[in-house]
Amino acid sequence: MATGPELQSIQDEETRLLRVWTPMILRTILIAAVTVLIIGLVQSTFGSPGHYVRRFHELQRGIDLRRPRDFGPLVGDALGGDGHSIMTIGLMLLTMVPIARVTFTLLVFLREKDYPYVAMTGYVLVALILGAALGRIG
Amino acid sequence: MLTILGGLLLLSVGAGFVGSISGLGGGVFIVPALVVVSHLPIQVAIAASLISVVATSAGASVAFVRDGWTNLRVAIVLECATVTGAISGAYCAGIVPARVLELLFAAIMLQSAYFSLHKPGDDIVPNSDPLAERLRLAGDLPGDGVQPVIPYGVVNVPGGAALMVVAGLMSGLLGIGSGALKVMAMDYIMHLPLKVSSATSNFMIGVTAGAGALVFLFRGDVSTVIAGPVALGVTAGALMGSRVLPYANVQALRIVFVIIMVLIAAEMSWRALAGL
Numbered sequence: 559m560a561t562g563p564e565l566q567s568i569q570d571e572e573t574r575l576l577r578v579w580t581p582m583i584l585r586t587i588l589i590a591a592v593t594v595l596i597i598g599l600v601q602s603t604f605g606s607p608g609h610y611v612r613r614f615h616e617l618q619r620g621i622d623l624r625r626p627r628d629f630g631p632l633v634g635d636a637l638g639g640d641g642h643s644i645m646t647i648g649l650m651l652l653t654m655v656p657i658a659r660v661t662f663t664l665l666v667f668l669r670e671k672d673y674p675y676v677a678m679t680g681y682v683l684v685a686l687i688l689g690a691a692l693g694r695i696g
Numbered sequence: 697m698l699t700i701l702g703g704l705l706l707l708s709v710g711a712g713f714v715g716s717i718s719g720l721g722g723g724v725f726i727v728p729a730l731v732v733v734s735h736l737p738i739q740v741a742i743a744a745s746l747i748s749v750v751a752t753s754a755g756a757s758v759a760f761v762r763d764g765w766t767n768l769r770v771a772i773v774l775e776c777a778t779v780t781g782a783i784s785g786a787y788c789a790g791i792v793p794a795r796v797l798e799l800l801f802a803a804i805m806l807q808s809a810y811f812s813l814h815k816p817g818d819d820i821v822p823n824s825d826p827l828a829e830r831l832r833l834a835g836d837l838p839g840d841g842v843q844p845v846i847p848y849g850v851v852n853v854p855g856g857a858a859l860m861v862v863a864g865l866m867s868g869l870l871g872i873g874s875g876a877l878k879v880m881a882m883d884y885i886m887h888l889p890l891k892v893s894s895a896t897s898n899f900m901i902g903v904t905a906g907a908g909a910l911v912f913l914f915r916g917d918v919s920t921v922i923a924g925p926v927a928l929g930v931t932a933g934a935l936m937g938s939r940v941l942p943y944a945n946v947q948a949l950r951i952v953f954v955i956i957m958v959l960i961a962a963e964m965s966w967r968a969l970a971g972l
Contacts, residue, residue, distance in 0.1 A: 569832060576768050581758040584902075588754045592931065595924050599701075602921075607697035613921045614700050618735050645924040649747055652927060653913055655754045656906030663772065674831065675769070678776050682903065685779040689907045692787055693914030 575666050583662055587655045595648035602641030609642070657686050704925040707733060712752060712933020717941055718953040719894065720808050721901065722930040723749045723872035727801065728960045731967070736922065738794045738801075742871030744923040746786075746909040748930035749873045753902035755931060756938065760895035764838040767888065767896045770850060773831060774896075777857040778878075778904040781864025786911035789869050798968035801870050805961035809954045811876040821887045824849035828886075837889055848889055856886040868908035873901035 602610050635643035664679040707729045708722075715722035723745045730741035760766045789797065824834045828850040839845040859881035863874035875897050882893035912918050 573768065577761060577764065580768075581762045584754040584761075585758055588751060591751070592928065595928055599924055599928065602924075603697065603701065610921050611697050611700060613919070617737070617740055617919055617922065620737050642920050645920045649913065649918060649920065649923055649927065652747055652750050653906055653909045655750055656903040660775075660903060663768075675772060678772050682772070682775045682779050685783060686903070686907055686910060689779070689783040689786065690910040690914045692783065693911040
């Protein structure tokens with residue numbers, strides 16, 4: 559493990575990389591997700607307003623929610639112009655923000671061979687993926 | 697449809713705006729708004745709120761990270777605790793009865809109201825304790841040309857991490873960022889400067905809420921018709937709030953927010969106890 563000035567230099571480089579690139583990653587994915595969500599919302603408003611209203615009232619009455627859809631058909635429907643599928647992809651993109659940020663941080667720590675922090679960011683990344691898997695299996 | 701959509705957007709923009717001005721985040725306001733005003737089940741509101749919290753955290757933390765207010769190492773260490781709590785909370789939210797969630801929400805509103813009235817002051821320690829030293833958690837308050845750079849230390853990481861598990865649990869269970877709990881943990885227990893605590897909490901909220909949101913999303917519990925407009929509205933509201941904040945009389949507004957939070961807590965408790 560590095561010590562003294564070498565350690566300080568590693569820490570400075572890590573901090574520089576994280577401070578420059580993290581805001582860029584956050585902003586880029588956020589803008590992409592918001593753009594997709596707006597397209598989906600506009601498409602829903604003009605494409606299937608009846609479905610939107612029906613679904614809203616079903617939710618108010620506590621009617622059970624839909625089960626998760628497989629990614630392939632979801633993308634197919636989105637490409638076909640289905641507003642709700644486009645919005646779902648926008649929401650998925652939003653949840654990618656933390657995964658992308660943590661993955662980038664992990665790569666920075668790996669590059670600098672800062673192993674205690676590799677272990678911690680690795681744990682957070684695995685936990686995020688495990689969360690998705692737990693949701694999938696119910 | 698436009699009436700429903702317009703109403704949802706209006707509620708969400710309002711919640712994001714108030715959340716930004718009060719510093720508590722949009723989650724604590726949008727969940728009760730969706731339950732009380734839109735008459736939606738609390739689980740639907742929680743799922744929509746979690747996703748909007750991810751968006752607002754990403755937007756708000758950009759400037760704090762760039763300008764050096766966020767302590768990235770402290771965030772990474774504490775995220776280990778918050779994601780563990782958040783995933784457990786989000787998993788349990790699917791099985792915990794709505795009444796219990798409403799009561800818990802009321803309790804968190806009261807805690808946030810208390811936090812708003814008794815904002816902690818800076819109690820900076822010059823040196824870190826051995827564990828924080830080993831993890832290199834100490835940092836510097838950025839100078840601005842007039843004010844010099846001020847170094848600060850960090851203490852009691854295990855104590856802070858323990859409270860972060862609770863903050864994560866509440867985030868996953870109730871669809872909020874738990875910013876008030878996170879700032880308390882970092883400021884009171886770990887003695888980080890208040891502005892660093894707020895910036896670091898904001899940064900961590902994205903991962904905490906993201907962990908919970910992923911559980912909801914992949915379980916199929918995120919309703920697109922609600923979560924889409926809510927995410928857009930809360931983000932827009934938070935952006936407006938951050939623009940207005942420098943010109944707002946926050947001291948005077950704080951009393952208004954506290955009254956609103958106490959009223960929401962009373963309404964949520966009443967709903968839970970009366971079984972509405």
